[in-house]
Amino acid sequence: MRRIAGFSLALLLCGACDTSTKATPEPQAELVSIACLKSLGTGGGCVVTRDLTVRGTVTANDLRGEFPRTLVVEDATGGLSIAVDRTALADLFPLGCELTVHCTGLALGDYGGKIRLGARPTGDYDVDRIDGADLGRYLRCTNPNNHLRRPRTALLADVGPADADRYVRFEGVRFVEAGAAWCAPDPDTGERVATLRTLIDDAGRTFAVRTLPSAYYAAEPLPSGKGSVSGIVDYFNGELSLRVINYEADFFGALRATPATHPTACP
CATH class of the missing domain: 2.40.50 (OB fold (Dihydrolipoamide Acetyltransferase, E2P))
Structure with missing residues (x-):
């Protein structure tokens, strides 16, 4: 686990994302692919300063106690773990729901070689968990039954x-x-x-x-x-x-x- 570093590198990488990975943006937000977002954290991670969102299907949560305080979301380009400081996530974000993640102010960390999303780190960990009180700010279930959760x-x-x-x-x-x-x-x-x-x-x-x-x-x-x-x-x-x-x-x-x-x- 490593501390976040290289914010200027992240801004350069973000500009390198090809427009073919972008969908129609929400008002004042740029919708990018999960693969594009994760590329911003390569080489040490970053705090997301641009107004970016990603959208995908929830493929894992804490329904059976298997992923405590974690959501996993996937689109056509890859999957992403999101660290959240809350229990009973399955009640808010059920398996198969379409999840829109507003990334501005969140951090991309390198956890043992895997890029994950969370809150800005305050200690020695790659990211902190997103406070449960802030979930409405960053995560929104936009379609609870999109039927796209297929392995x-x-x-x-x-x-x-x-x-x-x-x-x-x-x-x-x-x-x-x-x-x-x-x-x-x-x-x-x-x-x-x-x-x-x-x-x-x-x-x-x-x-x-x-x-x-x-x-x-x-x-x-x-x-x-x-x-x-x-x-x-x-x-x-x-x-x-x-x-x-x-x-x-x-x-x-x-x-x-x-x-x-x-x-x-x-x-």
Whole structure:
């Protein structure tokens, strides 16, 4: 995690965004793509001083405790994590809603190599969380049912750092640790801790699945058999992982219990 720096660089980068990434702007606001916005934080981050907005579909929230105090929004060019200091975000910004983010005054931080959006940092973290009292200023659900929340089907080997915060679906995979709990207990305290489990496909390729103990199903066993898993791609310090979302609808109901067998950037 790094402190925000390089504000003048950010202003130069913003001017480099190609007009093909822009949609019809709202009054006195410039609507840019998520990829274009994230490019402003490359190389150390920035505070957004221009009147910019992005618009996309909410693909992850805290509905099942999987993304506490976080929203993930995605458009055709990429995904973006937004750090928010509030609980019950799913009540305000349900999965699948169209979210308009007014970015002016917010900050783009580099969190382990992934660009995320939050409030201007006041300490040593890349960004602070947006105060819950300020949500109406920055975030607006403009269409609660736009029906555009669909994962992109991908192979384990095809996902890379550029896919961070994208909503993807892996098919024909199984858990190496089937039957173990999603989150392992701490040997000293017995409390559940964030845990990495492993997906594997028929070719032997693997992909980590990271689950937080705040997830409602943290103590439940991983399913056996082969099936499909949907989630948000995470990236931190060179390591990729998948974070499952909306467990009952996107994962558990989609997994088929069969016998186990051996995105466009800103131009």
